[in-house]
Amino acid sequence: MGTNQSLIRALRNGSQADIARAITLIEKNDENMSEFLKLLYEEDTTPVPLIGLTGFGGAGKSSLVGVLAESLLKLGKRIGIMAVDPTSPKSGGALLGDRIRLQHLFPNENLFFRSFANKGSLGGLSPLLMESVKILEVAGFDYIFLETVGIGQSEVDITHFADVVVLVLSPGLGDEIQFLKGGIMEIADILVMNKMDMPSANVSLAALEAYARLLDEPPKVVPVSAIERRNIDVLLFEINDCYGRKQESHELEQIRKQRNRALYHSWMMQMLEPILDQCYSEGEVPYIAAKTFVDSIGRCLNEY
Amino acid sequence: MGRKIVVAKPGLDGHDRQAKVIARVLKDNGYDVVYTGIRQTPSQIAQTVLQESADVVVLNNLSGAHLELFPETAKRIRELGLNPFIIGTGVIPPEDQEELLKKGLDVVFGPGTPPQTIVEAIKQWEQTNP
Numbered sequence: 001m002g003t004n005q006s007l008i009r010a011l012r013n014g015s016q017a018d019i020a021r022a023i024t025l026i027e028k029n030d031e032n033m034s035e036f037l038k039l040l041y042e043e044d045t046t047p048v049p050l051i052g053l054t055g056f057g058g059a060g061k062s063s064l065v066g067v068l069a070e071s072l073l074k075l076g077k078r079i080g081i082m083a084v085d086p087t088s089p090k091s092g093g094a095l096l097g098d099r100i101r102l103q104h105l106f107p108n109e110n111l112f113f114r115s116f117a118n119k120g121s122l123g124g125l126s127p128l129l130m131e132s133v134k135i136l137e138v139a140g141f142d143y144i145f146l147e148t149v150g151i152g153q154s155e156v157d158i159t160h161f162a163d164v165v166v167l168v169l170s171p172g173l174g175d176e177i178q179f180l181k182g183g184i185m186e187i188a189d190i191l192v193m194n195k196m197d198m199p200s201a202n203v204s205l206a207a208l209e210a211y212a213r214l215l216d217e218p219p220k221v222v223p224v225s226a227i228e229r230r231n232i233d234v235l236l237f238e239i240n241d242c243y244g245r246k247q248e249s250h251e252l253e254q255i256r257k258q259r260n261r262a263l264y265h266s267w268m269m270q271m272l273e274p275i276l277d278q279c280y281s282e283g284e285v286p287y288i289a290a291k292t293f294v295d296s297i298g299r300c301l302n303e304y
Numbered sequence: 305m306g307r308k309i310v311v312a313k314p315g316l317d318g319h320d321r322q323a324k325v326i327a328r329v330l331k332d333n334g335y336d337v338v339y340t341g342i343r344q345t346p347s348q349i350a351q352t353v354l355q356e357s358a359d360v361v362v363l364n365n366l367s368g369a370h371l372e373l374f375p376e377t378a379k380r381i382r383e384l385g386l387n388p389f390i391i392g393t394g395v396i397p398p399e400d401q402e403e404l405l406k407k408g409l410d411v412v413f414g415p416g417t418p419p420q421t422i423v424e425a426i427k428q429w430e431q432t433n434p
Contacts, residue, residue, distance in 0.1 A: 100341035
């Protein structure tokens with residue numbers, strides 16, 4: 001009991017060593033975890049803007065997070081960044097390379113960066129990632145950035161979870177934009193065309209703007225160049241503006257409710273997974289096996 | 305739960321093929337590997353190890369500055385109250401290896417070491433540090 005309480009106290013003071021320790025406690029499924037989480041959720045926290053960045057690998061998400069953090073650090077803000085990279089389906093290992101883009105900002109007491117492997121979680125955002133947001137909130141950060149692994153199912157999940165969703169694109173992605181039309185493009189709050197320093201970037205920008213205008217709720221389109229630090233202040237303004245509007249319209253409250261529900265789901269899936277495997281043996285009809293299992297849970301719930 | 309490893313390049317040495325090969329071999333052996341990129345200071349590396357809660361740190365240097373940089377980095381890491389398994393790699397002559405072991409490194413590998421040898425060293429350490 002005592003160690004958990006002192007860990008929470010240390011978190012309130014924003015100690016980096018203790019933030020790392022708290023995340024590891026959840027990562028390792030420590031025996032103290034459930035008590036720690038109970039105490040964590042008793043904390044009164046002011047909501048911290050959670051900015052989700054998504055986009056194809058190579059679009060420049062990490063570089064962009066780096067320059068956004070750099071600008072905010074100059075304003076004296078405290079920044080937490082969580083970056084996800086894919087787990088190798090063959091070895092189960094992962095190469096986490098997102099730090100490279102902003103290592104020059106360290107050492108820094110106001111910047112906390114943590115890399116995560118996605119562990120092939122199909123449900124998109126793992127409970128670990130979502131609880132880490134809570135830890136960073138308690139630690140009193142001013143902004144939290146979540147950089148996703150790339151484009152896929154989890155990118156749509158991020159919208160149930162982040163306060164502001166930023167889709168990062170780069171010039172020459174014509175076909176990919178076609179591919180995105182039905183998905184994340186519709187739910188991103190801000191579309192960023194990065195690498196505006198590249199030749200013919202204006203053509204790609206014009207195509208993106210033309211597309212964005214056709215959407216029901218046209219998102220802001222912001223052209224930037226992360227390496228030339230071009231238009232980063234405009235992007236920051238749009239992020240803050242979007243957050244402010246969602247705050248006024250009470251949309252943020254909705255997002256936070258969805259976040260807890262999504263977290264409940266992902267914990268549930270994680271806990272069920274080993275049991276589910278036990279309840280199927282070879283030769284059974286898959287549908288019947290699944291239905292028998294779910295029906296038996298239903299009966300338990302009625303008694304419960 | 306897989307172990308987390310930070311592969312770091314202290315100093316001004318800009319050649320990182322070797323570090324990338326090591327990072328990749330470790331990934332292929334099931335570890336979560338954070339690569340810092342080149343030109344890191346000892347305190348940058350120490351803060352990385354702290355933030356990532358790394359279990360193992362692999363330092364790599366090819367410029368000959370290992371006698372200054374490796375012990376300094378190990379010192380900064382341990383000053384933060386961390387106790388990861390610290391491995392030194394790169395162009396390290398046999399006569400320097402003994403000295404590095406006295407100055408805070410747990411194991412040191414010189415040129416020509418098969419990557420798998422590094423994996424074996426980590427596995428061995430894991431057995432005594434569950």
